[in-house]
Amino acid sequence: xxxxxxxxxxxxxxxxxxxxxxxxxxxxxxxxxxxxxxxxxxxxxxxxxxxxxxxxxxxxxxxxxxxxxxxxxxxxxxxxxxxxxxxxxxxxxxxxxxxxxxxxxxxxxxxxxxxxxxxxxxxxxxxxxxxxxxxxxxxxxxxxxxxxxxxxxxxxxxxxxxxxxxxxxxxxxxxxxxxxxxxxxxxxxxxxxxxxxxxxxxxxx
Amino acid sequence: xxxxxxxxxxxxxxxxxxxxxxxxxxxxxxxxxxxxxxxxxxxxxxxxxxxxxxxxxxxxxxxxxxxxxxxxxxxxxxxxxxxxxxxxxxxxxxxxxxxxxxxxxxxxxxxxxxxxxxxxxxxxxxxxxxxxxxxxxxxxxxxxxxxxxxxxxxxxxxxxxxxxxxxxxxxxxxxxxxxxxxxxxxxxxxxxxxxxxxxxxxxxxx
Numbered sequence: 001x002x003x004x005x006x007x008x009x010x011x012x013x014x015x016x017x018x019x020x021x022x023x024x025x026x027x028x029x030x031x032x033x034x035x036x037x038x039x040x041x042x043x044x045x046x047x048x049x050x051x052x053x054x055x056x057x058x059x060x061x062x063x064x065x066x067x068x069x070x071x072x073x074x075x076x077x078x079x080x081x082x083x084x085x086x087x088x089x090x091x092x093x094x095x096x097x098x099x100x101x102x103x104x105x106x107x108x109x110x111x112x113x114x115x116x117x118x119x120x121x122x123x124x125x126x127x128x129x130x131x132x133x134x135x136x137x138x139x140x141x142x143x144x145x146x147x148x149x150x151x152x153x154x155x156x157x158x159x160x161x162x163x164x165x166x167x168x169x170x171x172x173x174x175x176x177x178x179x180x181x182x183x184x185x186x187x188x189x190x191x192x193x194x195x196x197x198x199x200x201x202x203x204x205x
Numbered sequence: 206x207x208x209x210x211x212x213x214x215x216x217x218x219x220x221x222x223x224x225x226x227x228x229x230x231x232x233x234x235x236x237x238x239x240x241x242x243x244x245x246x247x248x249x250x251x252x253x254x255x256x257x258x259x260x261x262x263x264x265x266x267x268x269x270x271x272x273x274x275x276x277x278x279x280x281x282x283x284x285x286x287x288x289x290x291x292x293x294x295x296x297x298x299x300x301x302x303x304x305x306x307x308x309x310x311x312x313x314x315x316x317x318x319x320x321x322x323x324x325x326x327x328x329x330x331x332x333x334x335x336x337x338x339x340x341x342x343x344x345x346x347x348x349x350x351x352x353x354x355x356x357x358x359x360x361x362x363x364x365x366x367x368x369x370x371x372x373x374x375x376x377x378x379x380x381x382x383x384x385x386x387x388x389x390x391x392x393x394x395x396x397x398x399x400x401x402x403x404x405x406x407x408x409x410x411x
Contacts, residue, residue: 006270007268011271014267015271015274018263022278026286033293036294041296136237136365
């Protein structure tokens with residue numbers, strides 16, 4: 001079969017057909033993978049909650065406090081994202097707060113963390129949920145890759161300044177990944193605000 | 206016989222990294238550890254084989270002037286499919302909380318679209334050859350790419366992180382330079398030199 005000539009009609013219809021077929025194919029794969037992706041995201045969240053707070057026997061996903069984070073932009077305040085605060089309870093007494101927090105200051109966009117607080121405000125553990133940092137450098141925020149996130153454990157933000165040392169705080173930054181370290185601190189500080197908010201809420205009840 | 210040659214050329218004679226020196230961005234970006242390199246290589250191989258097959262079928266109907274955009278749409282479709290599949294099925298964290306493969310490769314998967322090897326094979330090979338040769342060409346080149354990334358990743362991981370396949374055998378940090386981009390260039394330079402030496406010997410004997 002001879003090659004088609006590059007007339008306007010030929011070009012138009014070729015591109016149209018190719019785009020249509022690939023759109024159909026992509027929609028099919030998207031629909032097929034939608035529920036596995038949701039399941040895996042849910043599973044990861046559950047695992048992260050389990051890791052960051054002490055024993056609990058309620059279902060924290062159903063006891064979630066949402067705290068919208070607003071940022072001033074000009075005269076308007078826009079909602080950046082929502083902090084999700086999960087309460088872990090053992091026989092109705094709170095054993096810990098798992099706070100899903102974020103920072104938009106990462107080297108390649110958003111970083112999402114799960115920070116676990118004990119009821120007295122001490123940080124128990126921090127888990128990374130989502131990140132796009134440079135492999136081999138910024139991804140040292142993972143516990144398995146370096147000790148960076150371990151330095152927060154057992155610290156109370158009241159007397160442990162969550163800023164990297166360059167900015168006058170107490171946190172040792174990851175070598176060659178200061179921006180990532182700053183973003184990490186930003187997310188943890190935000191989580192602490194969320195903790196205070198949840199604490200006040202549960203005290204007033 | 207011809208198909209065997211077609212397959213093996215991707216490893217030495219036309220290795221995309223060491224000989225053609227194509228697709229440097231993902232090669233240097235994702236080869237910070239052996240497993241990352243392997244994952245990236247295999248994902249690229251899948252895209253290469255699939256896009257080569259499809260392009261070798263449809264190339265005869267595509268008008269010359271719109272062939273590049275058409276190829277890009279085909280490639281982008283397959284990359285998005287890989288991205289979705291990996292997000293769904295390689296996204297479970299390891300038993301000790303290691304990040305999943307999808308988390309590790311992060312932003313590099315969508316970047317397969319702009320990997321010039323994929324487009325180069327479509328333009329230079331698949332559009333002029335039949336389905337079977339194109340599929341074999343894609344597989345050979347893809348596995349050659351995977352091999353190169355795995356080699357590059359292993360060396361960088363060994364020197365930069367003091368570990369082999371994520372198993373640390375010395376507690377301390379390695380030479381950080383090798384995890385960074387300059388280390389990738391240095392390692393690549395030495396590897397290309399070694400490969401040249403080997404291939405020169407092989408083809409002299411023929």
